[in-house]
Amino acid sequence: MSKVEITNALIEDTNIKTNVQLVANTYMDITYDRLTKMLSLINAQLNQKLFRYYQKYPERRIGFHCYHERVEGNTHSNIFLKIPPNQSHDLINIVLMIEDLWKQLGKRTKTRGAKFKLYQDYNVDDESRCTRYGRKENNYVPI
Numbered sequence: 001m002s003k004v005e006i007t008n009a010l011i012e013d014t015n016i017k018t019n020v021q022l023v024a025n026t027y028m029d030i031t032y033d034r035l036t037k038m039l040s041l042i043n044a045q046l047n048q049k050l051f052r053y054y055q056k057y058p059e060r061r062i063g064f065h066c067y068h069e070r071v072e073g074n075t076h077s078n079i080f081l082k083i084p085p086n087q088s089h090d091l092i093n094i095v096l097m098i099e100d101l102w103k104q105l106g107k108r109t110k111t112r113g114a115k116f117k118l119y120q121d122y123n124v125d126d127e128s129r130c131t132r133y134g135r136k137e138n139n140y141v142p143i
Helices: 004-010 031-051 091-108 127-134
Strands: 016-025 063-071 076-082 117-121 138-142
Touching: 004 016, 004 127, 016 031, 016 091, 016 127, 031 063, 031 076, 031 091, 031 138, 076 091, 076 127, 091 117
Parallel strands: none
Antiparallel strands: 016 076, 016 117, 063 076, 063 138
16 A cells, blocks of 8 residues: 555544544653553553453454654654544543553653653644654554
8 A cells, every 4th residue: 555545544534533643752762662562551541441341342442553753862653543433432531541641651761851741733734744744654553
């Protein structure tokens, strides 16, 4: 598949929220594997809070489509949320829970002074451009 086809497939899927831009910033130089483990932990904690039987019913699980990126002093991930249609929680509340869990994880890191932040934009101007930008590095990790 070409980049345009992948972008269009993400936009056409109604369960993937491409109109919401999330960026999980670490402000540290860490490996992609460590970032993936952190985001996987956040995802498990989020799903546990929202629906404790999420492992038994994977179709009700909230997923992260992560595209990792590294710039000097900040390894971060562009995230597209996959929210199942039967999810009763509001999108804004889900993002606020993710933000809270991400900040808590940043406080627990071994490196002092690491301030994890979650950038969020709930209504992007151009969904296609935002999706292309989010996946520009092609370091895709499904969580």
